[in-house]
Amino acid sequence: MLGEEIKSFIKVWLIVLSSLCYCHFIAKTVPKGTKRLSFLLPVVCLFLLLPLKLNSPHLGGLTAFFIAWLANFKLLLFAFDRDPLNTHLSLPLFVTLACLPVKIQQNPSSIPELNKGISSSSSVNYAVKGLLLGIILRAYDYVEYMHPGFIKLLYSLHIYFFLEIVLAIGAAVVQSFSGLELEPQFNEPFLSTSLQDFWGKRWNLMVSSILRPTVYEPTLRFSSAVIGRKWAPLPSVFLTFVVSGVMHELMFYYLGRVSPTGEVTWFFLIHGVCLTVEIGLKKALRGWWRPPWVVTGPLTVGFVLGTGFWLIIPQFTRSKVDARSFEEYAELGALLRSCSERVLRVLWAK
Structure with a gap:
């Protein structure tokens, strides 16, 4: 198969x-x-x-x-x-x-956030994340003894580590052949200080860089002419999340071939509304009050995980993506064992 x-x-x-x-x-x-x-x-x-x-x-x-x-x-x-x-x-x-999903880095000195992400994404960093991914895959053998909430946390970490490692490997291969400096795809999202920080500067940056010129900027120009430049980002951000929700529904359809139920879109609508409110409050307060990271960091990560547990993770089980993935890991392991045995037999014959 x-x-x-x-x-x-x-x-x-x-x-x-x-x-x-x-x-x-x-x-x-x-x-x-x-x-x-x-x-x-x-x-x-x-x-x-x-x-x-x-x-x-x-x-x-x-x-x-x-x-x-x-x-x-x-x-x-x-x-x-x-x-x-x-x-x-x-x-x-x-x-x-x-x-x-790679993008040539423009003016590295002008984007310190990305440079920070590049410096922190060392080989040791990826080795640790690869080890953690291996531990998670091994832990799935004991899911019958785990609380459902903990299983959802494992799924969330699995998705994050898998995406970051695969996209980093792809970027490294392209960079080795082209010699170009490429922008990182993730920038330690667990260190996010706000939803704006999470979605705009830390999580899946390739998607952000594509949605910005295709959805956000055209909507911003139109909104600026209607409601003014100050508040124009609000509908622009919300519409960007609407489009992202629709595209994620499409991705889940490709994964499971089951009819969309709307939960994935609702996840992005909720985040779009909350991020719009956050930006509006920042504009209204004009930096007058800014909570410390020790408060905003856990709240941001907790909100992302909580809404993900509620609306995103169940879609993997509903479409049996998790079960099919485990079967695929087993097939891949059997294939690698078979290939290694053949190689050993050839070497032994010599």
């Missing part, structure tokens, strides 16, 4: 790479704007369908995130010659930036 899934995975990504070569060629001959968009829309539709060819929670989930969300949003920006893609990129770099 895993072997067939890997074959399908290779076929899907060969189609992805061919499609992106087409996009790169089109950009050289078709001017930016609605005309280029019309040539790119078939690829966008194709990228929405391709993840349905995969059933693996890991291979299919990552592919859906990479192409149905990130690559499609990048191509929509590219239609109008907006970053991160542009016509001056070489074909290999264009394909890499389009289909992988």
Whole structure:
């Protein structure tokens, strides 16, 4: 089963790479704007369908995130010659930036938060997180003895460690081949001081950087003309979370192939409302009073985990993503053991 899934995975990504070569060629001959968009829309539709060819929670989930969300949003920006893609990129770099969650770092000295994240994300840091992920996977053998709340915490940590490690490995591979400085995808979200800090500067920064030019900035320009620059960020932030909620519903559909129930969207609507209120209060108070991190930090992390336990984590069990993932780990372990035994037999024969 895993072997067939890997074959399908290779076929899907060969189609992805061919499609992106087409996009790169089109950009050289078709001017930016609605005309280029019309040539790119078939690829966008194709990228929405391709993840349905995969059933693996890991291979299919990552592919859906990479192409149905990130690559499609990048191509929509590219239609109008907006970053991160542009016509001056070489074909290999264009394909890499389009289909992988990486972004070239611009003006490193001007973004200390990201530099801080890069310095802290050392090899030791990732080794510790990899070890913790291994411990979590081993702990699943004893879930029948655990409290349901603790199991949800394990799932949450599993998702975070898995995403950070996989995205960091992808960025490291790209950086080793291209020599470019790439922005980190996470910046220690457990150190967040507020929802604004969590969503804007620490959690899944690639998504933030894609939603900003595609949703937030156009809405901000429109809102500024209607309600003024001071309060324009409020509806812009909320609409960004609405779009994020819809895209996360789509990601969960790819993972489980079950009809959406709306909980995932509600999670992002709740966070959108709370973040909008937080920004509004900050503007109203104008820095007059700012609670210490020892108060805001635990409240922020607790709120994210609490709402995640309530609305996000149950979706993994409802769609049996957790059970299928465990089966996949077992298949992968059996495959690795089989391969190692074959290698040992060959070496022993020599």
